Amino acid sequence: MVSHAHQGTTSSALTRLNLNAARALGIPPHGYAHLLGLAPEHLNDDLCRPPASTSIRIAELATVHAPWTEVAGLLAQQSAIGSLGVWDYLITSAPTPLDGIQDAAVYLTAVVDTGTDTLQVTEDGDLITVSHINKADLAHEAACAVRACALGLYLQRLSHAAQRRLVPVRVTLAAETPRRHDALIALYGTRAIEFEAPVSSLTFLAPDLKAPNPHAQPGLSAVLRRHAEQTLATAIPLHNWLDLFRTALAAAPQEAAPTLSDVARRMAISTRSLQRRLDEHGTTWSGEVETLRRARIVELLHHTDLGIDAIAARSGYADARALRRAVHRWYGTTPAALRRTGPAPAHASARTRSWS
Template identity: 60%
Template sequence: MSRSTKDGTTSSAITRLTVDGATLLEVAPADYAHLLGLAPEHLHDDRYRPPVTSVLQVWELLTAKAPWPEVARLLVRRSHLGALGVWDYVLTSAPTLLDGIKDASTHLGVMADVANEAIEVVENGRQVTITHVSRADSSYEVACARRAYCLGLYQRRLSEAARRRLVPVRVSLAAETPRDHTPLVELYGTRSIDFKAPLSSITFLAADLCAPVPYAAPGLSVLLRRQAELALDAAIPLHNWLDVFRAAVRAAHTEDGMTLCSVARRLGLSPRTLQRRLEEHGTNWRDQVEDVRREQITHLLRNTDLSMESIAARAGYADTRALRRAVQRWYGHTPAVLRQSLTAATRKA
């Protein structure tokens, strides 16, 4: 699955954090539980990527409950090391803090929607400025809260890597001066906060960011960056109802058998209603099962040494002859020939 298919989605980790904030601010679950990608089976499984639109709606509920500086402070406090998955460790395990934030920028896609979010790092003599760029379509209050949160998150992770609290030289926020910015002073540990800036950024002394990270393990950073790449490649984006349906088909195929009734039960629908929903999306049960099997078989041929008998059994085929007929129909090649071509293409990449 190409990286572009992840555009418009974000990690389940950042989604869980946002929902955690909603719980703390006593937002009624009924106000957000129905949103796409927020079902428990998606929210608590790091393979899935809910749509950004769902997460932004939860942010809207947060900023309706509390001023945006308080929302930003609350979520940074809840963002303990590890809460955002492998991205946290990519940032904190590099040889220097500067390397860490640059790596975090490169691998931001594992946590956020890089079609609309970016981290820019500029070295300027004795200072390093980290800018959070966001093009996500949101209300003013939400935009302010998210920018302030991201800067606070970067400061917290850098401080955790340094094993001491780093105090920024200054913080600049693309926001009007709030009525009370005490939460921001507490968040950043400084009163040097500029408002009405063109972009939101946080600036540190270069000496703080260029010093070696205490207890950094040689080679660990390389492994974590690779893990971030693999996690993003394997992620399942949930753009619409059809994506949610396909996720239910995959789960049913793995756990309790890929039948119309079992998938309908997972989705809380009757089999008849499920069939009708599929028709509304221009597809049907048989074609979707075929797609899931093709996806699984292709993955197994490319990435494993399993025998054809094992692959046929895992895909739900009676024998290798049924597997051969299916692969021949999809690709015009036998499974053995397809495996050779897929393996060769992977090696070249």
């Protein structure tokens, strides 16, 4: 499942994983605190998808402070089952580990930028190979760490699904041969690691991945797939500063008109700087506020039974008359007529907060 809207972004869960590793390594915050998507309202919101460049920069900083083999091991240690959200449970709750990793490949977008990362599962007789292809523009050491960590995450979750430690018969890494790789031996449970390979992969005996999961529940995988789809449909990609501004604006209380000073304070910049940045992005404060109001009004008309007075109050208008004038200006009709046209398409209403 690939969405162009999500390309260039990763899940906030993955960003938190990278940030936790940076803190564990003692990297000074001034090296990364300014990066897009690290504000608490974005980082702690599982609907937000920070820029992939933020995780890339943190990974690069990490490999300056420690060997890439240790960074890979630390990232894997920081990622407990469930820390990557529904994607984890697609693997651990499937009928077999193979079913789970195949679902994980389909919904990889739920975690990473599938514009640069791909998960492939291939069967060849009695062997099954799980491959991770990473083409992100990272510094060399950081790329090695990311590729090694990805395999570690897959192995952890497959082992959790099987309820026993799975040991691959072979590991290949598209990474340079390190001086020491004790951390990788511990991560994969084997010394059969081949470096400088074309693709990073784990190869298992087919019976290991085809055996029934001890705790699988019939029908649960279908529920989790639907949940993953819904999560992606409602996700808010934060590609740039303007996306961050719009999430801050949308977070303002709906019962009152948002103010420039409140949003500037939320974003930790001056009102003058905020207006200047909006101008640089070809938009204005008043235009953004009107777009937000318009989206909220359409959402309330199509998805609630609230009266026009209540909708006016919730969207920052003085009264129903002001709301009717606004709706007529936008659509050339009345709120009641607009409501009768029925709800907007699901993909449109899901993006009320991001205008993407």
